[in-house]
């Protein structure tokens with residue numbers, strides 16, 4: 137079933153009453169619920185665009201109406217969906233998403249939209265009863281339903297609610313249930329669980345007995361959330377806030393868990409209109425980037441790409457759109473004003489693509505109770521999950537994979553190097569055979585899906601007494617070292633016949649191993665490397681190009697504008713923006729080239745010159761970061777790309793005759809556009825490799841012949857490369 141998207145158009149605020157309204161809700165048939173958003177074509181006001189959603193709620197919709205209507209029969213009645221989802225579309229007194237939640241389905245509700253369009257109002261709402269938003273209403277429903285179940289089963293079934301609440305601020309995760317002074321600057325790490333979910337390690341969890349408990353905790357926690365006044369919203373959320381409500385239903389020896397996640401995303405901002413200062417601009421860049429990645433994920437899922445860029449931002453990792461197996465509802469918040477015209481169009485485009493994402497909804501299975509995880513009962517207690525090293529979580533598989541591997545060699549810890557994979561594949565876990573009959577089969581609740589091809593993931597039900605597989609950081613390091621040594625040794629053996637390695641191979645090898653291990657360790661322990669935004673600008677350009685090809689000029693314009701801070705003053709880019717603005721009839725401030733780039737981009741900003749239609753950059757200062765990474769003197773005078781000084785053994789390019797076997801080998805790897813091969817080059821992390829592949833793909837779209845890199849000089853001139861990078865890759869091949 138696809139992600140459901142509903143749109144909500146907010147009313148005009150007092151200060152906006154005289155403003156021009158251009159967005160309206162409409163129905164497919166007169167008298168029926170609205171399911172269409174209409175907005176004029178910015179190029180031709182006489183024309184209107186229509187965007188259809190599962191439900192559209194107009195300016196007059198109250199908080200209660202939105203909450204009760206969401207999932208109500210209207211959008212699905214009489215459609216094929218009604219046979220897939222009969223329980224949901226039958227109008228009941230309980231809220232539609234609560235029932236599947238109690239049946240074991242995970243539920244995610246998130247609000248999406250431009251700043252000031254009413255996301256926080258929709259999710260949190262005001263303190264008055266009538267103003268309460270989706271979150272307090274959801275909790276109220278959870279407690280009410282939980283109590284009813286306990287009453288109906290005369291206590292045989294107990295229902296326990298625990299909460300965690302956190303924000304993603306500047307791509308760092310902070311626990312909102314903890315006071316801000318307890319925060320560490322790097323925030324909390326993310327961890328991929330065996331069932332494919334991404335969770336936050338070290339997050340506190342609170343048991344919550346009733347609505348009063350919840351409200352107290354929620355109000356306090358919201359005070360910890362970062363908000364600030366911007367020109368567009370007096371209380372603008374500067375972070376994405378995620379509330380996770382875990383429901384544990386226990387009947388005898390069986391336990392069923394399900395989770396409701398309610399997410400209030402920060403809104404995208406057009407900084408030409410915000411007058412943001414430096415701090416706000418930095419926040420804004422982080423917000424815009426994560427939302428941009430979200431739209432990229434949505435696009436990639438829609439295209440059926442193998443690689444979905446979830447890992448590019450923490451928000452998308454957590455949201456896992458299209459990956460999570462529950463029910464997802466996106467609430468698209470819209471402001472009806474003309475001043476939001478292009479932003480609204482862009483949000484509508486993203487959301488209508490999100491609507492097409494197919495999710496295979498699977499309820500969580502019942503598991504057997506073991507030692508109680510935390511204290512039960514009502515009242516507010518805090519239980520902190522133990523912090524596990526990220527590396528452990530990523531590199532250990534339990535279950536069948538582990539069992540098989542262990543059977544082969546029980547002395548070796550089981551491993552699966554998936555540090556950079558987007559998703560940990562769910563593994564089938566052996567369940568205890570005893571008392572299987574006690575486990576109710578859930579097949580009757582399982583919804584049919586068109587895409588049932590993968591094995592059903594199950595919750596881990598560990599037989600009592602079974603030792604969990606854990607691997608220490610030291611073991612992982614040893615494993616990594618062993619693996620890298622093996623690979624290098626294999627390469628050496630393969631090349632022996634053609635080119636005997638230089639004499640001090642062993643020393644070089646251990647140096648190389650050490651360098652790679654150090655880099656790997658730094659990456660595993662700190663996610664800061666992800667902030668490397670040196671090619672973010674390029675990504676925006678790629679996205680702009682894709683939008684342009686699809687004829688989505690408004691979205692293309694937005695992406696070009698987002699690229700601009702990374703390439704300030706680029707005449708061609710400015711020209712493109714201006715041309716698109718003229719074509720779209722957008723008036724207003726000139727494009728944003730006087731603004732600072734986001735801080736991380738600024739730090740590493742390269743002097744790049746746009747040379748072809750969309751981007752071909754000359755990189756005059758590509759070595760700064762590499763120098764820092766390898767300890768090379770950062771204070772070295774800047775050298776131009778062409779005149780870069782190279783160590784004696786690195787002299788191999790087209791100026792010294794035909795390419796050597798190593799140059800050819802390096803270029804062959806690059807021209808393969810194969811991510812795995814390119815990542816195998818020394819100095820190429822996942823991000824750099826991906827950027828290179830993206831760039832070559834883009835070049836191939838323009839001109840297949842032009843996508844081939846024929847020399848090291850040409851390679852050095854590519855975005856994100858630079859002399860030092862090419863040199864290291866080249867040297868890496870020499871050592872192997």
Ligand SMILES: Nc1ncnc2c1ncn2[C@@H]1O[C@H](COP(=O)(O)OP(=O)(O)OP(=O)(O)O)[C@@H](O)[C@H]1O
Pocket residue numbers: 145146147149249250251252253254255256257258369371372373374401402403404469
């Ligand atoms: N449906 C609504 N009814 C009445 N007022 C609303 C409604 N939606 C939004 N508002 C008001 O509009 C203003 C902006 O709303 P809100 O802060 O929820 O926007 P937002 O999308 O969360 O913005 P940001 O992304 O900057 O946090 C607030 O004053 C809010 O009270």
